Amino acid sequence: MKVIPGMGAAAALLLALPATAQDAPLLAPLFQDHGVLQRDKPLPVWGNAAPGQPVEVEIAGKTARATADSAGRWRVELPAIAAGGPYTLTVRAGSRVQTISDVLIGDVWLCSGQSNMELSVSQALNAQSEIANANDPMMRLITVQKDSATAPLERFKHPLAWEPVTPKTIGEFSAACYFMARDLKGRQKVPFGLIDSTWGGTAINAWRSAGSLAADPVAKGDAELRALHQRDPAAAARKWGTAWMQWWRERSGDAAGREPWQAGAPGNWLKLPAFELWEGWGVSAMENYNGIVWYRTEIRLTAAQAKKATGIELGIADDMDVAFVNGVPVGSTNVWNQQRSYPLAPGVLKAGVNLVTVGVIDTGGGGGMYGKDAPRLLKFADGATLALPPASDWQYRATPGIGDSPHTPWESTSGQSGLYNAMIAPIGPYRLRGVAWYQGEADTGAASGYSTRLAGLMSGWRGQFGDSQLPFLIVQIAGWGPRNAIPVESGNASIRDEQRRAVAADRNAALAVATDLGDVWDIHPANKQEVGRRLALGARVKAYGETIAYSGPWPVDARRTGDSVRVTFTGMDGPLQAWSATRPIGFELCAAAYASCRFVEARIDGDAVILDVADGAADRVRYCWGDSPVCTLYDRGGLPATPFELNVE
Template structure:
């Protein structure tokens, strides 16, 4: 799973198509064999039938009648039930009956986020043993396939299915979600239904509905661009293309008309070795290179061909491409496994020489323009095509190191606005949930400011959809990943952790699973998801099941100056604070008001407080466990780490 990156001129090819109501089954796909319904609250059930048709819904001995509305949709709310089952859910309309059998009533959890939530049981430490013992017919799994849509969908773009836990079904399921539910199943003794809707590399705005984004002043410009795209994609793409090219010139210093995508671009271009990742080309400068490389070729067209409706096909790029034809931006996509297909506006192609330029940005591991020769062509609407040259007809050159973090279009698949919510969360409808677990943030580490507000607005919007204003949210904090450093540094990952902490601190119905100690310096996907599951379950027990343990472990609440020390007060430290492997806690910093003003500070334990020595220098802020992969030894007596944080000194 690649590190996240974001951008797009053109709409990705993973769009959902709404299902026609008349073709839909009576029951929405959430209701099918082996499903789990939420206990101890009214049970919403919905589906489709001919407009005005009388509908009878039965769950066991309980029956309710209603009628389909003018759009062919119906919904009923069945009375609450205690945990139990199995039941049969049936719907009858116009002599047709649909049944969902082996339905249990218990607790339903929605698990969502990016790659660390998506991380499968098959990849965890001790996977073979965990898979081998996964046999529990009262834990049921549903995975929502990765799709996006420009508009909220009522139906899933791809089929979904409830499945009891077996070694076969659990193998590719979210490990953090499964281990959390396994703990809860053991403690609560009720059936568990797990919905995994996760997608690696995704930014939080892709998971926020448009109604939530509309309340965010920072989203105003991109929302307007998205709305333009819905009615006039060519106009929106031109507007975004102007933004992207201006960004590139600002980063590269290229004068207008001299950029690499221009047909007469100056500068040296090298013969392309192959369409393998550039790390394999044998070019020393690219052997460990994460950045942008430009690819360039030419194709000759007749006047008749140039006048046809056409698509540029390029094959996949890893991670992101920005593609141009004759100096005109035609598409940008971040998705490393997806072949690029960009519709060309009339007038883009010319009779005679046409220049194709592709800037490929790699942010982690291998990168490049990939795929087979038959994936690279100009394809015409009449079915004919002109192949693009093989490697011998392409050239390349390296972009300046300053070219990084481009702007992204609001219709881009995994980091645009609302697309994933529309196709993966909206179709779940008002289904009854016990709570939600959220494990995401890596994709937003490049722009962490305001993440707490974005997370809060997402939680509020999802609660509104599921009809429960106090729906519990379990937030898995980012684990350690990346280089360790001998002095204080600024860190987007550390800031995201603190933004997650602040969002949870402001929400009485949220809990934080601190995982800073479960990370891997060289792998953004640490394999210890068992302990992540344990900590999510602990938060769930505290929020929803009356558990007496603190939900998150040691929690900072205040930093106050007391002469030569700063007193940091903690709550939630069950059985007190301890420092592992040392007499004193480490990882504390004191800072001035501006970035880069932090220094390490010595600290001592004082009951459930920590005293940080002021020493010499400013002390406007205190930070703890800051950095990509910090080393920290402050825990509670039960073995939970203190959360990383930054607090103002009062």
């Protein structure tokens, strides 16, 4: 990249401009050396210049012009260009010139989601060989750094760069994304550009735009609360905390005034061993504990101190904390390695003894308040601080069996829009061939309505990228967790069915079924080569117009006739078949009531599966239901039938 500043009077004018106009590159962040632009579509190019300044953009003999607006923003649209390159993209604004070299025209894919999309080539099957053989100068990669923001950003907080695929660059890139693109590139014979914007453990609403959330009646209340948090964090903490307190009472059975954050709360309160992860306390009951642990201490203040206090620091907690002072909720954070710092509204503290209580929720791995030297103190308006008591003056009480708790809508990874604002919005209207999305594990605790959330995400992103028909390839979450000998209710299975429903309602979306690719013991199965292949099958249909079977047997309906239920399928490559048996397994019939399902005998009949009703109810049919279900229905091409639940007609 080469930037040439102006001289003389023009340079003097630039020096008088705000830093954002005179110092920022003319082009938006994704326009860099070695980049890839989308072929065969009009190409938006944008950036920043001096307000009112004419801008000219040229590449491959195509030219477009615009004038920067009063904020210095400009945008042009170049005509569609066929695949090819390398080219040089040149932007001129007054006496400034920026050139981007080695630019290819081909297909650009955005890959996003949580840890299974983030999982790198170095962690995939046969990693050593895959990395050693990764040499493709016509495939380029760019990785967006993890970050969050309270409002949409125009530019990324961290620098990023396009890089050709080599053994040095591919190892830490998304494996599913790379293997998908490698398959597609072998067929399309054009350059490919891959954008990796992923963050493990993140919920879908964190990736949704504020606009899509505002249009979602279920999310509207959280969106309003998030807006309040931007204006008044302490008021938002109190309002959210009130709802959290009600959730606790419903789960714990505690009566009002008897909860752990109240003075004199009952229960087996024990002396805190140390500010370190509870697995290291040497307490046998805590060595493998996952759940909620309450911490509490007291601090004595004068009337003047109580009046001047403005905030409280509580050290670090793994994973999530909910903090109370004198029974008033003051804040919550769901980042395992972040210092807890919360504002205190006037009147929360009082002269005399004040109770500080922190509930820490851990769902796996280490848990607890930790960091022996982490700041734990009160902050005052005049800049003074007062240390909270040492660990020896704290108590703790474990409360197993409560389950995962609600999360604040302003959390970076589980709240609303934070990741979209910092990791998707700065991509701007960059033209794409499509999006690959692999996420859902973080939403299994609140599976109901996920299909609506996913539809909202797709709609919001299509709006940003200026393509109402932008293809979305959705990976259905893989099997993980315990197997079941009897029918069970399962958040994992519910998410899979919600993903199926979202794709069924969207003619520009495809589902890559991955239930059979899972690992009972590992939420991150390593066979990302097959995930990539199945994503590529969906892309060949939705993005490239091929006519092939791409998603395995897909349920159409379930109808009862006499003592049997007939489930009809479509989308197969050849006939239905059961693997390793003469009959498929994994089918259930259920009454309308919750937890009323039973396994039933099944047999294949052409494009359908016939289920034996026997003596039970048959209001619903489920297939492949559970955390790690064993399912045997496939098509001739080796693609599995999607897990599903249907009402019986």
